[in-house]
Amino acid sequence: MATPRLAAMCPATKANLAIAQTLNCIRSKKPKAATLVDLINPKLCDKIVDRLKLKDNYTGTTIIDMNPGLGIFSKTLYERLKPKSHILLEPYSAYQDHLREFIKPYPKMSLVGLDGYDWSSYVQLFKGEQYSGPEFGPGFVPPRPRTVPAEEGLNTDILFVGNLTRLDGAQRLTSQLLSTCFNRTWLQQFGRVRFLLWMHDLEKERIIPQAIQGRTRPSAVADTVVELTEVAGSGTVRHGKGFSVSKLSPTQDKVEETPPKKKPPKSTVERLGYAVEKELQKQQEWIARRDSGRNGMAARYKVRAPLIEQAVRKALCTFLAHVDKIVHLAAEGEHNPYRDISTDELLSRYRAAMLDAQKSPEQRREEAEKAAGLEFTQEERESFAEFEEEYLLATTGDRQRANSFFDETYARTLDPPLLQAWERRNNNPVIVDPNTDVHPHRPIALLDFQPKLIPEWFRDESSDEVNKRFAAYDRLVRAIFALRAQTLKAALKTLAPGAESVLMSMPDGKELGKRRVRCLTTAELVRIAQAWKEWPFRSEEDDHMVGYNRKTVSDDGHSRLMLR
Structure with missing residues (x-):
């Protein structure tokens, strides 16, 4: 079928065809650039900017735009916010050819050929004295945002927008950007700078999980320093290994408010007892009918009474035979040991x-110990119970399901709830259809990171001390969240030999030690990190072993380091 002439098309069709032609041209020049997921729906960009509500506070701001791609989202931001400076960081020459033509109608928009994944790019951008390199266009005006103290709120004089879909390990870069909120580097040197990041759904679910089972180290660190909002997303919930869904109904905040429907028990004793209760209930219903005074009910009951009695006795004998471990049981034969026992005695x-x-199990254990003449202290009992929970029961399927249900119920009762995904602002993100709104057709999401005031423990005048405290915090969270379904005390044992003793220095350490790691609030994590840093047997060298030093290859073939 022939392609319709451009002049005969409607404006929307013309725009879509132009976008498709531009994408084909770009990706034919540089295949590696095709890994970027581009927005191709201008109307979607309008909805997203409306949801962000940037116009009130960010009009006339400075925008740093990393990996703008085709520039469709960048154009919407420019037209709505009318920034004093809009800098596009695009290292790939294939996209640069398109963007040079794209920015001509926008006088405050500049194209800079620096890579947003490199730390040195931001050093050049904000601290450079001369901008005569090939990366900077003619007449480039460097950004000079004002600095706003953290106590005064967000710095609305600068806004960062980044598309991380080009990098497979976007979680690494996101974690590093979160770390700058602690040590006040990168753009956070100017205050609490808001940043918007596009990423794949896989990366999003690690930062803002939907269920307590999915709470990992990145999400715990994010909860500590930023208010996180999913502005736009595919609206899908991934299932399978590594993707946990809620054990509660989306509308269920407390178990007491929507109790689960009673189901028949599964164990043999409970199942047989359930059958006995059903027969007893039928008997009571017939007795109630007999006593109701209705015509003929007394006579009908008199006829049915022997059959009802027989059904009750059969259920009782079957139950007691299982309890007494009698393999073969005849209801009325000579091998029935309950034949001469009255129904009341059987009941x-x-x-x-x-x-x-x-x-x-605790009651049975205590009875067995008492019968054997054994006596244990309360401390010995707690030690055995801890061992049983950690090594004998925690890995069983039933216990895991029960723990997940209990943990999520507890997490939802906190105020605010433990997971930011449960906040009201995250209820209805703008839907991004992978089939029509982006290319390649992959589910992506836009997350809004608004830095909060960092916990007081990290507010030290010495940057070296802040770095040491964050290193201790990051080391602790990284270690214990590897066992997030275990108790804190069990997880601390993997941190260092005897590390669980740090709980002894905390007033509520004993109770915290019994709580599973994924249920710890950020305030509790910070207090635990503080106790860990003050532990006399801790090695500071271990704390500084965490970090990133991943090499990649730039457009010119030279190796480079990711943001550290």
Whole structure:
């Protein structure tokens, strides 16, 4: 089928065809640039900027735009905010050829051929004295944003926008940008600078998980320093290994408000007891009918009474035979040991057996110890219970499901809730359709990072001390979240030999040690890190072993380092 002539097309069709032709041209020149996921729907960009509500506070700001791609989202930001300076950081020559023509109608927009993944790019951009290199266009005006103290709120004089879909390890770069909120480097040297990041859904779910089972180190660090909002996304929830879904209904905040429907029990004792209760309930219903005074009910009950009695006895005998471990049981034959026992006596034995079956393992253990003449201290009992939870029960499927349900219920009762994804502002992100809004057709999301005041422990005048405290915090969180479904005390044992003893220096350390790692709030994590840093047996060298030093290859073939 022939392609329609451009002059005969509607404006929207013309725009889409022009976008498609531009993409084909770019990717034919530089295949590596094709890994970037580009926005191709201008109307979607309008919805996203409306949702961000930037116009009130960010009009006339400075925009640093990393990997703008085709520039469709950049154009919307420029037209809405009318920035005093809009800098496009694009290292790939294939995109640069397109962007040089793209920026001509926008006098405050500049193209800079620096790589946003390089730390040196920002040093050149903000501290350079001369801008005569080939990366800078003619007449380039360097950004000079004002500095706003953190206590005065967000610095609205500068805004960072980045598309991280080109890099497979976007989580690494995101983690590094979060670390700058602690040590006040990168753009955070100017105050609390807001940054918007496009990323793949896979990376998004690690930063802002939807369920407590998915809470990992990156999300815990993000919760500490930024208010996180999913502005736009595909609206899908990924399932399978590594992607956890909520164990609760989306509308269920507390278990008490929407109790789960009672299901038949699964164990043999409970199943047989359930059958007995059903027969007893039928018997009570017939007795109620007999006593209701309705015509004929007394006579009908008199006829049915033997059958009802027989059904109750059969259920009781089957239950007691299982409890007494009788393999073969005949209801009325000579091998039935319950044949001459009254129904009331059978019912009494059944009640006693059910009470015994409902005893907790601790009660059974205490009874066995008492019968054997053994006595244990409370500390010894707690030690054994801890061992049992950590090594015997924690890996069983039933216990894992029960722990997940309990943890999520607890996390939702906190104020604010433990996960930022549960905040009201994250309920309805703008939907990005992978099939029509982006190319290549991959699900992506836009996250809005608004730095908060960092916890007081990190507010030290010495940058060296701040770096040491963050290194200790990062080391702790990295280690314990590797075992996020375990208790804090069990996870601390992997940090260093005897590291669980740091809990002894905390007033509530004993209770915190029993809590699973994924249920710890950021305030509790900071207090634990503070106790860890003051632990006399800690090695500072271990703290500084965490970090990133990943080599990649730039457009000119030279190796470079990611942002550190």
